[in-house]
Amino acid sequence: MAEKIVEELKPFFEPKAVAIIGATNKKGKVGNVIFENFKRNKENGVFKGNLYPVNPKLDEIEDYRVYHSVKELPDDTDLAVIAIPAPFVPQTMRDIAEKGIKAVIIITGGFGELGEEGKKLEREIYEIAKAHGIRVIGPNCVGVYVPDTGVDTVFLPDEKMDRPKSGAIAFVSQSGAFAAAMLDWAAMEGIGIGKMVSYGNKIDVDDADLMEYFVHDDEINVVTFYIEGVKDGRKFIESARKITRVKPVVALKSGRTEYGARAASSHTGSLAGQDVIYDAVFKQTGIIRAEDFEHMFDLAKAFASLKHKLPRGDRIGIITDGGGAGVMASDAVAKFGLKMAEPSEETVKFLREKFPPHAVIGNPTDVVGDTDAERYRLALEAFTKDPNVDAILVIVLFQVPLLEDEKAIEILADYQRRSDKPIVAVAMGGRKTDRYAKMLDEKGVPVYPTPERGVRALAGLVRYAQYLKKE
Amino acid sequence: MAEKIVEELKPFFEPKAVAIIGATNKKGKVGNVIFENFKRNKENGVFKGNLYPVNPKLDEIEDYRVYHSVKELPDDTDLAVIAIPAPFVPQTMRDIAEKGIKAVIIITGGFGELGEEGKKLEREIYEIAKAHGIRVIGPNCVGVYVPDTGVDTVFLPDEKMDRPKSGAIAFVSQSGAFAAAMLDWAAMEGIGIGKMVSYGNKIDVDDADLMEYFVHDDEINVVTFYIEGVKDGRKFIESARKITRVKPVVALKSGRTEYGARAASSHTGSLAGQDVIYDAVFKQTGIIRAEDFEHMFDLAKAFASLKHKLPRGDRIGIITDGGGAGVMASDAVAKFGLKMAEPSEETVKFLREKFPPHAVIGNPTDVVGDTDAERYRLALEAFTKDPNVDAILVIVLFQVPLLEDEKAIEILADYQRRSDKPIVAVAMGGRKTDRYAKMLDEKGVPVYPTPERGVRALAGLVRYAQYLKKE
Numbered sequence: 001m002a003e004k005i006v007e008e009l010k011p012f013f014e015p016k017a018v019a020i021i022g023a024t025n026k027k028g029k030v031g032n033v034i035f036e037n038f039k040r041n042k043e044n045g046v047f048k049g050n051l052y053p054v055n056p057k058l059d060e061i062e063d064y065r066v067y068h069s070v071k072e073l074p075d076d077t078d079l080a081v082i083a084i085p086a087p088f089v090p091q092t093m094r095d096i097a098e099k100g101i102k103a104v105i106i107i108t109g110g111f112g113e114l115g116e117e118g119k120k121l122e123r124e125i126y127e128i129a130k131a132h133g134i135r136v137i138g139p140n141c142v143g144v145y146v147p148d149t150g151v152d153t154v155f156l157p158d159e160k161m162d163r164p165k166s167g168a169i170a171f172v173s174q175s176g177a178f179a180a181a182m183l184d185w186a187a188m189e190g191i192g193i194g195k196m197v198s199y200g201n202k203i204d205v206d207d208a209d210l211m212e213y214f215v216h217d218d219e220i221n222v223v224t225f226y227i228e229g230v231k232d233g234r235k236f237i238e239s240a241r242k243i244t245r246v247k248p249v250v251a252l253k254s255g256r257t258e259y260g261a262r263a264a265s266s267h268t269g270s271l272a273g274q275d276v277i278y279d280a281v282f283k284q285t286g287i288i289r290a291e292d293f294e295h296m297f298d299l300a301k302a303f304a305s306l307k308h309k310l311p312r313g314d315r316i317g318i319i320t321d322g323g324g325a326g327v328m329a330s331d332a333v334a335k336f337g338l339k340m341a342e343p344s345e346e347t348v349k350f351l352r353e354k355f356p357p358h359a360v361i362g363n364p365t366d367v368v369g370d371t372d373a374e375r376y377r378l379a380l381e382a383f384t385k386d387p388n389v390d391a392i393l394v395i396v397l398f399q400v401p402l403l404e405d406e407k408a409i410e411i412l413a414d415y416q417r418r419s420d421k422p423i424v425a426v427a428m429g430g431r432k433t434d435r436y437a438k439m440l441d442e443k444g445v446p447v448y449p450t451p452e453r454g455v456r457a458l459a460g461l462v463r464y465a466q467y468l469k470k471e
Numbered sequence: 472m473a474e475k476i477v478e479e480l481k482p483f484f485e486p487k488a489v490a491i492i493g494a495t496n497k498k499g500k501v502g503n504v505i506f507e508n509f510k511r512n513k514e515n516g517v518f519k520g521n522l523y524p525v526n527p528k529l530d531e532i533e534d535y536r537v538y539h540s541v542k543e544l545p546d547d548t549d550l551a552v553i554a555i556p557a558p559f560v561p562q563t564m565r566d567i568a569e570k571g572i573k574a575v576i577i578i579t580g581g582f583g584e585l586g587e588e589g590k591k592l593e594r595e596i597y598e599i600a601k602a603h604g605i606r607v608i609g610p611n612c613v614g615v616y617v618p619d620t621g622v623d624t625v626f627l628p629d630e631k632m633d634r635p636k637s638g639a640i641a642f643v644s645q646s647g648a649f650a651a652a653m654l655d656w657a658a659m660e661g662i663g664i665g666k667m668v669s670y671g672n673k674i675d676v677d678d679a680d681l682m683e684y685f686v687h688d689d690e691i692n693v694v695t696f697y698i699e700g701v702k703d704g705r706k707f708i709e710s711a712r713k714i715t716r717v718k719p720v721v722a723l724k725s726g727r728t729e730y731g732a733r734a735a736s737s738h739t740g741s742l743a744g745q746d747v748i749y750d751a752v753f754k755q756t757g758i759i760r761a762e763d764f765e766h767m768f769d770l771a772k773a774f775a776s777l778k779h780k781l782p783r784g785d786r787i788g789i790i791t792d793g794g795g796a797g798v799m800a801s802d803a804v805a806k807f808g809l810k811m812a813e814p815s816e817e818t819v820k821f822l823r824e825k826f827p828p829h830a831v832i833g834n835p836t837d838v839v840g841d842t843d844a845e846r847y848r849l850a851l852e853a854f855t856k857d858p859n860v861d862a863i864l865v866i867v868l869f870q871v872p873l874l875e876d877e878k879a880i881e882i883l884a885d886y887q888r889r890s891d892k893p894i895v896a897v898a899m900g901g902r903k904t905d906r907y908a909k910m911l912d913e914k915g916v917p918v919y920p921t922p923e924r925g926v927r928a929l930a931g932l933v934r935y936a937q938y939l940k941k942e
Contacts, residue, residue: 256802257802257804258805260802324738327726328725330733333728399651401626401631428655430632450765
């Protein structure tokens with residue numbers, strides 16, 4: 001079973017040869033943007049497969065030979081991307097079946113989302129796929145983005161949307177526009193996305209299939225989902241149970257309220273279902289539910305870096321150079337159901353010896369506004385060794401005048417490497433803080449822009465660790 | 472009374488002449504950074520008052536004559552900024568009293584926050600001030616920042632912290648480090664701050680005084696507070712009632728939980744008090760409570776642009792080009808206690824005539840992924856005229872391929888100007904979106920990075936409008 005799903009879905013992520021059905025030289029057209037994506041990635045040496053444009057009316061696009069039909073395609077073709085009008089898709093599927101291609105992404109819209117006529121077309125396509133063992137992503141979707149292999153069916157040109165770098169996060173989205181906005185946003189934030197799948201009307205490949213696949217995908221540390229509705233509940237639960245045992249899953253399920261459910265039904269035709277049921281399923285299967293997309297990626301960022309050193313308990317130690325931020329973080333610890341650690345006598349004694357009298361020793365430990373990087377080191381030394389502390393939130397307001405910024409960053413990264421306790425940072429501020437935050441992120445210290453969001457991310461780590469313990 | 476508070480506090484914001492007591496030429500020292508701030512602003516023509524450094528050991532700092540004592544100061548001095556060690560402050564206060572200066576910012580720390588000894592010093596200073604009608608901001612504070620008049624006692628040098636542009640938001644913070652971080656952040660976000668006051672241990676000028684003052688300050692549309700504790704509840708309530716009748720106040724009160732209250736007490740010695748009491752006071756006085764600093768500035772941004780056209784009711788109309796984002800916004804409408812508007816028959820008819828069949832007409836109205844700017848115009852035309860719609864949330868995912876971005880921005884700004892209904896935008900994405908969001912903000916359309924935060928800001932407008940109606 002495990003090998004089967006990997007074998008089936010692998011061509012979507014690492015095809016030997018991709019056919020772009022509906023490739024064209026008309027700039028801006030979907031079939032052109034997707035062809036250009038692959039071509040560019042091939043020229044860059046990222047996409048290592050073959051690239052076959054298909055269009056009955058063209059002989060050549062930018063030095064690439066164009067195939068006039070699916071039948072003509074070379075035999076190594078293992079992925080077809082379809083970007084032709086909906087009415088032509090069933091016949092193309094038949095050709096694909098005959099050719100023996102087993103993986104198809106149908107970008108084309110105008111199916112089930114438009115009503116009964118479209119639903120009929122979808123069923124026709126599905127029957128063909130089913131009969132020939134073809135796996136289908138879509139229709140009405142943005143498809144797949146894998147920065148490491150150069151697969152990129154996102155039909156929004158570069159000038160409309162930036163592409164994120166590679167990383168340990170998988171992102172699956174029912175909504176194509178949302179997927180595009182998130183990729184664009186992740187690029188700006190410096191968040192690495194290992195694989196993105198946007199499946200649109202999901203007539204075949206669904207959340208459960210993807211979870212099964214990601215169980216075996218070592219590049220991925222955490223899987224995030226934007227879902228409006230799940231069709232096959234039992235299959236979803238089974239796959240969820242399997243994957244959460246080996247890696248965390250974060251789900252943003254919209255349509256929680258009556259208003260949202262109504263909107264979801266006119267968007268993807270999803271039955272949003274009783275929200276309490278989703279809540280129960282997520283809890284039961286260890287999926288962590290996100291409140292909104294910031295929460296989803298806040299959690300994803302934490303898991304991407306810290307999946308391998310989850311906290312042993314829920315007692316949080318806070319180090320700060322701003323008292324107010326420490327108060328806010330303490331409030332958040334209570335709000336998100338965590339505990340404030342009680343520092344051990346050793347910690348208090350150690351810091352009392354080393355710290356000036358106006359620093360506040362305790363939890364939070366406030367290294368105060370005239371801090372240097374060394375005080376952060378001392379506090380981290382004490383907290384990482386303290387048996388009463390399970391996880392550490394470090395707030396760095398880089399505005400304080402005497403802090404050697406880059407030294408502080410090195411110290412945080414160093415303790416993140418050396419200690420088995422997860423360290424999460426909070427940095428509030430402007431452009432400089434932004435730059436430093438990216439440096440910290442890259443060195444494995446996830447950083448958040450507010451104390452609340454930092455603590456909420458820690459709470460996600462704690463919840464997942466608790467789930468694994470119970471299992 | 473009104474004139475009295477304005478007269479008393481005006482020198483803090485528009486001094487005729489400021490004395491920097493403890494000015495020095497040692498780079499990076501507090502007394503140097505503050506002097507340099509005023510000097511730079513004077514050279515730029517922003518600070519129009521006189522600048523008098525005071526230091527017994529110096530004759531000149533960078534071409535400025537240095538006064539050896541307060542007594543020597545010219546008679547036009549109406550603001551003294553004190554940056555000398557705590558033990559010397561009482562005598563300096565006596566000299567200031569004798570000189571007749573009536574406004575003092577004490578930057579110096581080492582007072583009440585360090586214990587009984589410091590509290591004694593504070594009381595001594597307060598007695599002198601009281602006896603001579605001197606108003607004091609501080610001690611242990613960052614002081615005042617007013618971009619329009621060039622007052623800037625923020626002792627963090629430029630390379631540590633950016634300064635925000637001017638705008639209609641007043642920001643008052645009990646915490647100095649938090650104030651600095653927020654100014655830095657506001658600068659990056661393009662949020663305009665008209666006046667910032669950070670009062671530290673607030674032995675004299677407090678939240679209530681500042682609210683009284685801002686009642687009469689026409690430059691300010693909305694007042695934001697970060698508070699850990701209020702000392703004089705009755706005075707606070709009185710001032711709050713007065714100001715909320717003419718402009719909105721947003722408060723972030725930390726120390727909500729037991730953990731937070733404990734941290735607050737070791738930070739500013741504040742008795743955070745029973746949180747339910749604060750909640751009740753805020754509700755009673757029409758102050759809108761923020762959950763965190765993002766929420767605070769999200770609200771401030773909305774009020775800064777839309778204070779003069781508050782929604783008449785709580786029925787929200789949503790326009791989107793991404794179905795998923797529309798679902799999330801609909802959920803948020805329910806979550807924040809608002810109502811989804813039911814579009815009128817005229818609206819539905821009008822849009823049905825103009826829109827292609829695959830667009831979704833209703834609420835949300837989904838102009839869908841192949842939208843151009845014109846569809847946004849049509850939807851706005853219908854919604855602004857619809858008597859069933861009180862406020863409009865417009866979600867623009869700028870990633871969609873056919874949207875003429877700048878035209879869409881113009882259309883939103885145009886309807887914001889022409890319609891009496893508040894329009895709030897949501898734009899999710901990366902660098903390009905960021906740039907467009909700033910353009911929209913500048914044109915009076917507040918923009919938020921998630922549907923939730925956009926709807927939450929609308930909810931703030933609705934709540935405040937409801938409060939004013941009841942009053």
